[in-house]
Amino acid sequence: MNPRFRLALEEAVLPPFVALVVALVAGDLLIITYGQAPGTVWRVLLEGTWGNAYGFGQVLYKATTLTCTGLAVAVSLRAGLFNIGAEGQLAAGGFGAAFAGLTLPSGTPALIAVPLCVLAALLAGGAVGSVPGVLRAKFGAHEVIVTIMLNFIVLALLNYVVSSRLHVPETLHTPEIRSGTVPRLANLIGAFHGSAANWTIVVVVLAVVAVDWLLFRTRAGYELRAVGLQPPAAEYAGVRVGATWLRALTLSGALAGLGGVNFVLGYKSYYEDGFTGGAGFLGIAVALVGRNHPVGVVLAALFFATLSQGGLAINAMVPKQIVEVLQGIVIIAVATAVPEVRRVLRNAVARRTRGDIAT
Amino acid sequence: MSVLLFLAQTIRIAIPYLFAAAGGALAERAGIVSLTLEGFMLGGAFGAVLGAHYTGSAWIGLVVGIWWGLMFGAVHAVASIRFKADQIVVGVAINLFAVGITRFFLQLAFGSSSNSPRITGFDSSAGGSAALLANPLVWLGLLVMPALNFVIGRTRFGLRVRAVGEHPQAAASVGVPVNRVRYAAVLASGALAALGGVYLALDQHQFTDSMTAGRGFIALAAVIFGRWHPLRAGLACLLFAGAETLQIQLQTAQLIPSQFVAMIPYALTIVAVAGVVGRSTPPAALGRGAE
Numbered sequence: 001m002n003p004r005f006r007l008a009l010e011e012a013v014l015p016p017f018v019a020l021v022v023a024l025v026a027g028d029l030l031i032i033t034y035g036q037a038p039g040t041v042w043r044v045l046l047e048g049t050w051g052n053a054y055g056f057g058q059v060l061y062k063a064t065t066l067t068c069t070g071l072a073v074a075v076s077l078r079a080g081l082f083n084i085g086a087e088g089q090l091a092a093g094g095f096g097a098a099f100a101g102l103t104l105p106s107g108t109p110a111l112i113a114v115p116l117c118v119l120a121a122l123l124a125g126g127a128v129g130s131v132p133g134v135l136r137a138k139f140g141a142h143e144v145i146v147t148i149m150l151n152f153i154v155l156a157l158l159n160y161v162v163s164s165r166l167h168v169p170e171t172l173h174t175p176e177i178r179s180g181t182v183p184r185l186a187n188l189i190g191a192f193h194g195s196a197a198n199w200t201i202v203v204v205v206l207a208v209v210a211v212d213w214l215l216f217r218t219r220a221g222y223e224l225r226a227v228g229l230q231p232p233a234a235e236y237a238g239v240r241v242g243a244t245w246l247r248a249l250t251l252s253g254a255l256a257g258l259g260g261v262n263f264v265l266g267y268k269s270y271y272e273d274g275f276t277g278g279a280g281f282l283g284i285a286v287a288l289v290g291r292n293h294p295v296g297v298v299l300a301a302l303f304f305a306t307l308s309q310g311g312l313a314i315n316a317m318v319p320k321q322i323v324e325v326l327q328g329i330v331i332i333a334v335a336t337a338v339p340e341v342r343r344v345l346r347n348a349v350a351r352r353t354r355g356d357i358a359t
Numbered sequence: 360m361s362v363l364l365f366l367a368q369t370i371r372i373a374i375p376y377l378f379a380a381a382g383g384a385l386a387e388r389a390g391i392v393s394l395t396l397e398g399f400m401l402g403g404a405f406g407a408v409l410g411a412h413y414t415g416s417a418w419i420g421l422v423v424g425i426w427w428g429l430m431f432g433a434v435h436a437v438a439s440i441r442f443k444a445d446q447i448v449v450g451v452a453i454n455l456f457a458v459g460i461t462r463f464f465l466q467l468a469f470g471s472s473s474n475s476p477r478i479t480g481f482d483s484s485a486g487g488s489a490a491l492l493a494n495p496l497v498w499l500g501l502l503v504m505p506a507l508n509f510v511i512g513r514t515r516f517g518l519r520v521r522a523v524g525e526h527p528q529a530a531a532s533v534g535v536p537v538n539r540v541r542y543a544a545v546l547a548s549g550a551l552a553a554l555g556g557v558y559l560a561l562d563q564h565q566f567t568d569s570m571t572a573g574r575g576f577i578a579l580a581a582v583i584f585g586r587w588h589p590l591r592a593g594l595a596c597l598l599f600a601g602a603e604t605l606q607i608q609l610q611t612a613q614l615i616p617s618q619f620v621a622m623i624p625y626a627l628t629i630v631a632v633a634g635v636v637g638r639s640t641p642p643a644a645l646g647r648g649a650e
Contacts, residue, residue, distance in 0.1 A: 034467060082447055141632040142641070144447055145583055148394070148576060149625035160618040284451050319472070321462035328456025332434065335449050336442035 007345060012291040014341045016300075019289070019333035026329045027322065034318050041314050048313020049306045055313065057185065057195025061262065062279075062305035063298075064201045065090070068259030069283025070290055070297040071211055072129075072252045076143075077292050078215060079248035080228035085132065085147030086256040087280025088154035089125040093257025095158050096124025097264045098271035101177030102166075108179040117180035118203060118261055125257015126250045128154055133249030137242035143249065151280075162273050173272035182266040198266030207258060212294040224248050256280060285331045288338075365604060367491055371562070373600035374500035375400065375555035375571075379578030380585075380592045381503045382551035387587055388511060389544035390524035390644040394450025395435050396552045397575025398457030402427040403553025405461040408566035409468065411478040417561055420478065421496075424557035425550045431457065432549020436542050446646050458569055465566065473568050480561040496558045503551065504593030511589060520544055524642035552578070580628040587642060599624040 028038040049055045069086040076083035083089075100120035104113050131150055135141035159172075166174045182199045186192040215221040226234040227244045235241045263275050282304055289303065290296030304327065311323035379400055383393040403424040410416075410423030435453055438444040462472065469475050481494040491497050511517040519540045522530035527537045552575065559574075560566050577599055585592030606620035 030463065084447070084451070135629070135633045139633040141629070141634065144392075144394075145632050146629055149580060149628050152573065152576065152625045153622045153629075156618040156622050160616050164616065278455075281451060281455065284448065285455075288448055319463055319466040321459050321466065321472075324459025325456060325463055326459075328452045328459055331452035331455065332438055332444070332449055335444035335452065336438045338445075339443045 003349075007349060010345055011338075011342050012293070012296070014345075015334045015337035016289050016291075018337040018341070019330045022333040023326050023330045027326050030322050030325060031318055034322075036317050041317055044317065045306075045310035045314050049310045053189075053191035054193070054195050055309060057192040057197035058309045059302065059305045060185070060201060061196040061198070061267070062308055063301040064197075064204050064262045064266075065259040065279045066282055066286050066301035066304055067204050067208065067298055068262070069256050069280050070286025070301050071208065071283075071294060072125075072256035072259075073283045073287035074290065074292040074294070074297050075211060075215070075224075075255060076248055076252040077287060078228050079224045079245060080231065081132075081136070081143045081245060081249060081252075083129065083132070083147055083249060083252045083256075084144055084284065085128065085150050085154075085253070085280075086283040087276050087278070088147075088151040089128045089253040089256035090259045090276045090280045090283075091158055092128045092154055092260070093121035093125035093254075094260025094264045094275060095161075095271045096120040096122075096257060097180070097261050098174050098177055099124075101180040101265065101269075102174065104179045106178035110179070110181075113180035114182060114265065117177075117265055118258070121257045121261045121264075122254040123257075125260070126254035129253015129256070130246065130250040133246035136249070137246045143245075158271075159273050162271065166271075168270075171272075172274070173268070173270045176269045177264075180265055181269050182261070184266070196267045198262070200262040200266040203261065204258065207255065208294045208298055211255070215294070220247070256283065282327065285327060285334075288331060288334050365601075365608070368604045368607070369597065369601045370497065370501070371491060372603050373596050374497055374558050375574050376578045376581055376596035376600060377500045377503055377593055378555035378558065379552040379575050380581045380596050381507045381589065382548035382553075382555075383579050383582040384585075384587060384589050384592050385507060385511070385520065385551065386545050386548035387582060387645060388524045388642055389520045389541050390527065390642055390647065391435075391439055391541055391545050391548075392446035392450060392646045393548060393579060393582070394447060395431070395453045395549075395575075396555075396578050397571055397573065398450075398454040399428050399431050399549050399552035400556035400559070400571040400575045400578075401454075401457040401461055401569070402431045403556030404560035404570055405464065405556075405566050406553065407557040407560040408475045408478055409464075411480075411561065412468075412475065415479060417479050417481050420561060421554075421557050424553050424560070428549040428551075428553020428556070429546055430549075431553070432546045435549065436545035439545070440538050440541050454575075461566070462568060465568065475566040477564050478561070480564050494562075496554065496561070499554070500558065503554075504589045504596075508589040516540070516543070521642075524644055527644050527647075577624050580624045583641075584624070584628050584631045586631075586640070595624075 031038045031041050049059050069090055072086045073083055097117045097120055100117045132143040132146040135146050136143045162172060162174060168175055185197040215225065223239045223244055226239055227241050231241050264271050286297055286300045286304055290300035307323045307326060311320035379396045382399065383396050386393045406427030407420040407424035411420030431453060435449055438449045439446045465475065466472060481496060511520060519535050522535055523537045523540045531537050556571060559570060581595035581599060582592045585595040602620055602623045606617055
């Protein structure tokens, strides 16, 4: 194997494994604090997720949303920007899909209605994402601050619209949409019965393939990554940095918005205030653990979805909040392991090459 | 509505913001990103309830709350300074971790997923505005920004904080122990922000799940809106708290939907960083590790 490729692969893959070990040890300690046997709890967690069709369906459902928000964060990071606004963009996307579904006449055939609703989700998320893009490109406003603040603004705005304009009385959700819903996977594979897994997963897999292709096989993706690595150098080479930032953040927002389809069109058939439940913030963890690579993002999304669904499975033995603690620990562990692993590996390579010269 | 009542209510809302914003301003001036304020506050609130519940003393609660803040600060500091981890990621993780760990121990210590039993606070027998004056944390909160302003602007430690936040290499070249100064700043920021949580918990006489409810981010907004200057950040805290008070007082009138008032701090902060009126510029080395 090409040694440089091998180094890059090790740098990418090692930190998540370090984090996994740290999380397992921390999890053991917490489980023991609660007076339970770690081995049993972990086994129940796995059986409740990958061990039966319902649990697995729930994992797939949760991973679908997390893949979207993870991809969103990963695309922005590839462009050297940190989109912390996936939470708000996800909510906006869900609202866009619901709004489109409510607006379409009830007889609209699914072949037209579903793509329109998905498009509405992409547009709504993309619109929210474009705000930090414009402010960054035009005024140099730091996208981290803008996206954090925008989360609160978007969520408050949606809360206002839903609670005072569009809700079903006594609830915080919109009426059910009449057209544009996506069927559950259980319609085809009976074993998934009861789980929320739905055909949105196909759309999201296509999105993963498209993002991979865009990032690594197209000129636009090359420019995006060049801007992410070294903006002045990219500019010198003729890339329009500001425009690339705007494109990257808009695409990032659209991808997060796509996640809203999973809940709104595929699960509940309505937009509900607070449906995001932190999936946008968890997207940061997914991108980090997935090392900003589309394939890694999918694997990381499955991992975090397993944790989150597994929390419900073990709730009778240990409070399910243990998974939130573990999520935090995994993120901190990966974030600290990334620079550390790079230092250790590069020092080792440097020593080896020095040795080669000496002999 | 009397002016006095308005003032008292504003101060009551502003105290947690003032503590957290002081912590945020200190850490950020030392070059460490402070997305962690929300988590620090939550940790402080939970620590205070643990301490006050088991000893029956608000003062012990205060100490335990600060201890929790220091612990969270230590995690942030070690990850960001020793390991040079991405400070934004660590911040997000600490907030997530704080929500999880407080819920976990809430379940473990009190067997509840929503709130702790009632605890004692600092309030005296006097009710209303007078109780506010009897609370030592109120006085501390009102003094924290002027004090921080003095520390950052007039002391040797403050000069070092500014130096490591603007140009760590230059600071190191004249013998400033960059990492030590940053450790001190982040630990102090954990303790300060935790005090905001301590105040909340003692004021409400209990811990409730995720009780900080975004206050750490309003404090961060105040720091940015105040352009990383302690006194201006303090004024921003009072401004945001005043807007909230107004909204609560006018709630019955239904002039503006509450959601729009809630947006004010965030919208003002975006305007401030976009630089429409007097650009808000962060410390030069914010978020960058020292080599």
